[in-house]
């Protein structure tokens with residue numbers, strides 16, 4: 001549902017071709033809003049862009065691999081002023097069924113997409129926001145950032161890094177009028193989620209996740225973490241002594 005203050009907003013969403021990103025694009029699409037949508041898959045990006053145009057938004061779509069750092073930087077610095085940037089593109093990887101290590105190429109991809117590219121997006125859009133003294137950057141981390149899950153070590157590391165980066169930026173830039181929010185979803189139905197091993201309690205639809213994210217961003221929450229029961233449980237894992245947390249994870253079926 002469009003909010004009255006949507007008029008004239010310029011919003012950028014990376015990873016807008018799939019579950020959470022496309023639901024966010026559609027949640028923000030309305031007359032008066034300009035959406036810069038990004039993804040890798042040109043066909044899926046075109047379809048999401050069309051859907052958002054049908055909802056009344058002005059849409060610019062750009063497909064590129066965020067691991068092409070030079071192209072990513074050039075694109076972002078040429079866009080002009082942005083009011084909200086949602087850094088959502090991400091990948092997952094996990095250990096093998098018999099405890100095999102992740103392939104190094106996968107570890108690199110996870111760190112490059114989830115952390116390095118996410119930081120580059122922020123780095124590229126920040127100067128214009130700082131010059132204007134306004135803007136909002138939302139970094140999509142995960143509840144997996146609270147405590148490392150044995151089955152997804154690199155993913156957890158990347159999302160914990162992004163969480164810490166966002167928290168630091170919020171403290172650094174808040175007084176300049178730049179809002180930085182860390183988004184920590186639980187399980188959301190998506191191709192990435194489906195590929196993850198382990199139980200998926202309190203599974204949300206992408207639309208439910210997009211609503212929770214938009215609600216939290218409108219209130220400028222430092223940490224937009226959901227759903228409540230899983231947020232509480234994963235937060236508690238980080239508070240508990242690590243051996244107890246590990247025993248609980250194994251008991252719940254997340255152990256290696």
Ligand SMILES: NC(=O)c1ccc[n+]([C@@H]2O[C@H](COP(=O)([O-])OP(=O)(O)OC[C@H]3O[C@@H](n4cnc5c(N)ncnc54)[C@H](OP(=O)(O)O)[C@@H]3O)[C@@H](O)[C@H]2O)c1
Nearest residue numbers: 015017018019020039040041065066089090187188190192
């Ligand atoms: N689903 C969950 O349970 C869950 C939970 C916590 C956090 N998250 C986070 O939420 C975000 C969105 O996840 P999702 O569940 O919607 O996953 P998804 O359906 O797999 O979508 C991932 C998105 O990232 C884009 N992407 C991946 N690698 C890319 C690359 N190298 N260059 C450019 N774009 C790339 C994909 O683009 P293409 O399709 O065009 O390749 C796609 O739009 C991720 O950061 C994820 O870590 C998800």
